[in-house]
Amino acid sequence: MGERRSTSQSLVSWTRLRPYAMISPAILVFCLFFIYPIGYMVYLSFHDWNFVSPTKEFIGTANFTYLLSNLEFREVIVNSFIYTFFTVFLTIGISLLLALWLNRGGAIYSFLQASIFSPHITSLVSVSMLWMWIMDADYGLLNWALNLIGIESIPWLTSPDYALTSLIMVAVWKGIGFNTLVFIAGLQSIPKDLYEAAELDHTPPWRRFLRITVPMLSPTLFFLTIIGIINSFQVFETINLMTEGGPINSTNTFVYYIYQYGFQFFKIGYASAAGVILLVILSVLTVIYFKVLSKKVHYR
Known part of the structure; x- marks a missing residue:
């Protein structure tokens, strides 16, 4: 027993x-x-280490104190927020418009969907090399097109006034395809009877968009926005290949700044402190985003 x-x-x-x-x-x-x-x-982040020495010197919060008082790091924070804001919202806005246009049957629309998605599956190295040629100040395709309509050549990647804008253009071009297909999937999941009922009530198209499409797409918008914010703050490849953080620190962002001080200047403790600050910023933004907008997401 x-x-x-x-x-x-x-x-x-x-x-x-x-x-x-x-x-x-x-x-x-x-x-x-x-x-x-x-x-x-x-x-x-609380130590001074050069990546070679077997000992690490404890220095407390000195790395954080120097970081927060460093003008160069403040510029990096501003660049990161500007890049993230315009990249995320331009990508989502353009992708939504394209999804509304491409959300229909037919071989031509299937071909266009595949064409728009193709940059997403192309490596960032290839994309960066392509856009470096397109944006070349002397022989680039973009300046050649501008010259045809009487506009002078623009130093896209060599001027502090245009370099960050150029990187945003590249990020938007690459990100549109993925977002568009996700939006199309969201649009196709919206019940048709909602639109039929709105048509019977003679609801204008703009009101149908605001009262039906946007609320029903809110989970998709919520997902794409948070993923876009995180990815934009972690941008590295395009900056490393196209501008190397320049000119005059105008395109330097968090991850490239961490890479510079960690693997070029061998200030591991300082780079780790910058990484901790990036982690805190992303955590705070994510919590705020979930707290503020999660209640407005409409799950069927």
């Missing part, structure tokens, strides 16, 4: 532990490749 009770208790215990045992590999990987690097970055 005692053996049966012991076996029964063992089965109950295993039944309770089995879900945790099944997800333990994923938890282990998550802790090893996400939680541990973040914790180690926070640890390094």
Whole structure:
């Protein structure tokens, strides 16, 4: 009798532990490749280390104090917010308009959807090289087209006044395809009877868009906006290849700034402190975004 009770208790215990045992590999990987690097970055942010010396000197909050008082870093913060704001909202706005236009049947529209999506699956290295040629101040295709209509050549990548705008253009061009297809999927999931009822009530198209399309697309808008904000703050490849943070620090953003001080200047503690600040900013923005807008998302 005692053996049966012991076996029964063992089965109950295993039944309770089995879900945790099944997800333990994923938890282990998550802790090893996400939680541990973040914790180690926070640890390094309080030290002075050159990536070579076997010892790390504890300096407290000195890295953070210098960062927040550094004019160059303030410019990086401003550049990052400007880049993120215009990239996210231009991409979403243009993608929504394209989705409304392409959300119909026919081979030509299927071809256009595939064409618009193609930049998304192209590597950022190839995209950057292509746009460096298009935006070349002397021989670029863009300036050649402007010259045809009587506009003087613009130093797209070599002037502080245009360089950040040029990078935003590249990011919007690359991101439109993915967002457009996601919007099309969202539009096709909206029940047709809502539009039919609105037509019977003689509701104008603009009111149908604001009262039906936008609320029903709110989960899609919510998803694309938060993903766009996170990705824009982490931009690196285009800056590294096209401008290297210049001219005059006008295109330097968080991740490239961290790369510079970590792997070019070997100031690991300083770069880690910048990484911690980026983590805090993204966390705060995400929490605010969820708190403010999650209640306005309409889930069917």
